[in-house]
Amino acid sequence: MSEQNILEVQGLKMYFDVSPPFVTRLLNRMPKQVLKAVDGLSFSIERGKTFSLVGESGCGKSTVARAVAGLYTPTGGDIIIDGQNLATAKDRSKITDISRQMQMIFQSPYASLDPRWRVRDIIAEPIRAFKLAANKEDEWRQVEQLLVQVGLSASDGEKYPHEFSGGQRQRISIARALSSKPEFLICDEPTSALDVSVQAQILNLMTALQDELGLTYLFISHDLAVIDHMSDWIGVMYLGRVCEITPKSELFSNPRHPYTRLLLEAIPDLKGRSHRKPLKGEVPNPITPPSGCTFHPRCPYANERCKQEQPVLGEYGPSQVACHAVEEFRI
Amino acid sequence: MAVIDISNISIEFPTRRGVLTAVENLSLSIEAGEILGVVGESGAGKSLTGNAIVGLLEPPGHVTAGTILLNGRDITHLPESEMRKIRGAKIGVIFQDPLTSLDPLYTIGRQLTQTILTHKKMSHAEAKARAIELLNEVGIPAPEQRFDAFPHEFSGGMRQRVVIALALCCDPCLIIADEPTTALDVSVQAQIIDLLKNLSREKGVATMLVTHDMGVIAEAADRVAVIYSGRLAEIGDVRSVIDAPKHPYTRGLMDSIPQIGQNLKTLPNIIGAMPRLDARPEGCAFNPRCAKSKSICRQQTAPLIETGSDGQWAACWAYEGGNKYV
Ligand SMILES: Nc1ncnc2c1ncn2[C@@H]1O[C@H](COP(=O)(O)OP(=O)(O)OP(=O)(O)O)[C@@H](O)[C@H]1O
Ligand SMILES: Nc1ncnc2c1ncn2[C@@H]1O[C@H](COP(=O)(O)OP(=O)(O)OP(=O)(O)O)[C@@H](O)[C@H]1O
Ligand code: SF4
Ligand SMILES: [Mg+2]
Ligand SMILES: [Mg+2]
Numbered sequence: 283m284s285e286q287n288i289l290e291v292q293g294l295k296m297y298f299d300v301s302p303p304f305v306t307r308l309l310n311r312m313p314k315q316v317l318k319a320v321d322g323l324s325f326s327i328e329r330g331k332t333f334s335l336v337g338e339s340g341c342g343k344s345t346v347a348r349a350v351a352g353l354y355t356p357t358g359g360d361i362i363i364d365g366q367n368l369a370t371a372k373d374r375s376k377i378t379d380i381s382r383q384m385q386m387i388f389q390s391p392y393a394s395l396d397p398r399w400r401v402r403d404i405i406a407e408p409i410r411a412f413k414l415a416a417n418k419e420d421e422w423r424q425v426e427q428l429l430v431q432v433g434l435s436a437s438d439g440e441k442y443p444h445e446f447s448g449g450q451r452q453r454i455s456i457a458r459a460l461s462s463k464p465e466f467l468i469c470d471e472p473t474s475a476l477d478v479s480v481q482a483q484i485l486n487l488m489t490a491l492q493d494e495l496g497l498t499y500l501f502i503s504h505d506l507a508v509i510d511h512m513s514d515w516i517g518v519m520y521l522g523r524v525c526e527i528t529p530k531s532e533l534f535s536n537p538r539h540p541y542t543r544l545l546l547e548a549i550p551d552l553k554g555r556s557h558r559k560p561l562k563g564e565v566p567n568p569i570t571p572p573s574g575c576t577f578h579p580r581c582p583y584a585n586e587r588c589k590q591e592q593p594v595l596g597e598y599g600p601s602q603v604a605c606h607a608v609e610e611f612r613i
Numbered sequence: 614m615a616v617i618d619i620s621n622i623s624i625e626f627p628t629r630r631g632v633l634t635a636v637e638n639l640s641l642s643i644e645a646g647e648i649l650g651v652v653g654e655s656g657a658g659k660s661l662t663g664n665a666i667v668g669l670l671e672p673p674g675h676v677t678a679g680t681i682l683l684n685g686r687d688i689t690h691l692p693e694s695e696m697r698k699i700r701g702a703k704i705g706v707i708f709q710d711p712l713t714s715l716d717p718l719y720t721i722g723r724q725l726t727q728t729i730l731t732h733k734k735m736s737h738a739e740a741k742a743r744a745i746e747l748l749n750e751v752g753i754p755a756p757e758q759r760f761d762a763f764p765h766e767f768s769g770g771m772r773q774r775v776v777i778a779l780a781l782c783c784d785p786c787l788i789i790a791d792e793p794t795t796a797l798d799v800s801v802q803a804q805i806i807d808l809l810k811n812l813s814r815e816k817g818v819a820t821m822l823v824t825h826d827m828g829v830i831a832e833a834a835d836r837v838a839v840i841y842s843g844r845l846a847e848i849g850d851v852r853s854v855i856d857a858p859k860h861p862y863t864r865g866l867m868d869s870i871p872q873i874g875q876n877l878k879t880l881p882n883i884i885g886a887m888p889r890l891d892a893r894p895e896g897c898a899f900n901p902r903c904a905k906s907k908s909i910c911r912q913q914t915a916p917l918i919e920t921g922s923d924g925q926w927a928a929c930w931a932y933e934g935g936n937k938y939v
Contacts, residue, residue: 338798339769447886448655477654477825482869482882489879504798511871511880534873548799550806550828552855552872561800564768 650834705780849925
């Protein structure tokens with residue numbers, strides 16, 4: 283593991299059993315059904331940088347986030363945080379330390395805050411859980427400081443979540459996530475539920491906090507303009523796998539994977555009238571994914587090999603790409 | 614004559630703490646073949662405006678002032694029985710979540726033929742043929758084979774296409790599409806937008822496209838209306854509003870949208886938040902957040918004022934000298 287990397291994910295697999303109930307299966311002679319939400323995914327994140335995952339709905343972004351956050355036990359693969367393998371770590375104190383360093387911010391600022399708690403208690407919860415305050419006074423002082431840090435006022439701590447707007451609630455979630463003094467934040471669509479004007483405020487807050495505290499972000503969004511604004515590195519996902527990992531500048535100027543190219547062409551932009559080409563077809567059913575390269579049914583460059591053989595990530599300049607056509611210099 | 618012509622409507626909700634004016638003095642119209650985009654922050658009143666047109670305001674909400682004309686006919690206060698006929702025959706409605714418009718217990722085919730049969734005099738076989746034609750039109754591959762499928766057997770994008778097919782059953786002259794692509798991926802979104810555009814271009818349908826996605830507006834709409842705190846802030850040709858927004862709110866909104874390749878360290882953003890409807894400030898509702906605010910802004914609501922010769926109007930005192938909309 284390289285010193286610079288705060289996180290390394292290697293061959294991560296997350297399978298879900300989505301079989302019908304046992305009796306139904308028996309009666310209809312149905313086999314077990316397994317949904318491979320994440321199927322052999324590797325990437326790493328450098329300390330202090332933002333790595334983003336992008337891809338269509340259902341490609342497995344949130345599942346990766348939840349596995350990294352320790353909310354799921356992976357079916358396979360390794361998640362190494364600060365040199366500690368989350369999958370094999372036995373030492374409880376090590377795991378506690380890892381979970382303190384790592385916090386998650388969710389898409390919905392409504393669902394993630396307990397409506398019965400005062401804001402100050404919501405924010406103080408991780409401080410208590412990890413015993414980070416010397417006494418009550420110290421705890422309140424930390425909470426007040428966090429509220430101010432995310433652009434709220436100290437007196438807001440007395441209120442309840444329903445008294446706040448969506449953007450303010452997301453600020454509260456961020457304050458809570460920051461309260462255990464993490465180095466690494468996992469942000470799953472943190473602004474998708476917010477209006478654009480509010481989104482700008484939250485994104486600015488996240489960038490400022492990163493500068494101030496040296497945070498590392500695993501950032502998830504389906505909005506490529508937001509991805510462009512926030513990221514240093516980007517992983518493009520398709521059906522549980524990563525098809526391209528690339529520095530931000532390359533993604534937009536020199537996309538290599540056919541899916542990445544089509545994704546970029548499909549974004550509406552403010553300038554023009556309809557030069558975008560709709561991506562044909564839809565994301566296949568993940569329970570019965572296509573053979574070979576799972577993108578082949580929608581890919582304009584697919585050939586016989588693509589239908590049979592799954593491509594693996596290869597290095598092309600600063601990027602990593604999993605595509606036969608790229609490997610064969612066909613594109 | 615415009616297909617739909619709303620003038621000076623207000624929508625109110627009586628509440629325990631007094632009357633809440635959710636939409637105030639709002640006017641807009643849509644011509645045949647035109648797509649009017651409606652944008653605004655969550656809670657601004659976009660859906661209420663759409664729902665008022667189709668008579669689907671949830672009580673106790675109701676239209677307290679102004680008129681809604683459909684092809685010249687006043688439909689503002691029609692009884693529900695009359696309104697239901699109009700909804701089926703003239704107006705197609707598409708909501709964000711396709712599942713709210715589809716019955717999970719019936720096949721796609723049955724829902725389509727039933728809808729056609731309630732509004733058109735034709736045999737069952739003819740209705741089925743028409744339904745298949747519609748499914749084909751909205752881009753469902755192999756519609757004959759999918760005819761007996763249930764909604765849950767379709768993906769989100771396909772379901773939304775079925776909803777559009779349902780909305781088209783009776784050749785509507787007006788489509789109200791409330792966030793039709795918000796739940797869908799960019800790839801599928803582009804297909805649905807194309808479909809809506811074709812309907813207005815080829816069949817002359819007037820479309821009200823409610824969305825908070827400016828990219829979708831830029832691509833699909835001919836004109837755009839910007840709503841802020843229940844009032845029309847700006848309306849005009851889509852290129853003028855996007856490239857040269859006149860209302861300070863629209864300007865702030867446009868600036869805060871990240872764009873690819875922009876490379877800004879921080880995004881420009883409007884300070885503060887849209888006021889709650891029960892705590893709208895005196896005068897222009899945007900004044901506490903506006904850098905240009907002057908004393909009249911804090912006293913009187915700004916009328917819609919023409920800001921250029923190209924039919925761009927803004928409700929902002931900065932254009933005080935211009936033509937006012939009455
Ligand atoms: N707990 C679970 N049980 C069964 N299937 C699941 C579970 N969680 C996720 N899935 C499935 O795994 C796949 C990936 O889901 P995931 O939520 O990670 O996608 P996503 O990329 O985050 O999509 P979105 O952009 O819609 O949030 C989907 O097909 C989903 O239905
Ligand atoms: N039944 C009701 N009683 C009281 N107020 C209501 C009711 N329905 C809607 N409102 C208020 O009217 C305002 C406008 O609502 P509307 O649904 O039109 O917003 P919108 O612009 O469509 O927002 P969104 O983008 O979130 O869909 C909201 O602030 C809402 O609180
Ligand atoms: S491997 Fe083949 S099918 Fe897959 S993206 Fe590359 S060219 Fe297309
Ligand atoms: Mg997700
Ligand atoms: Mg709405």
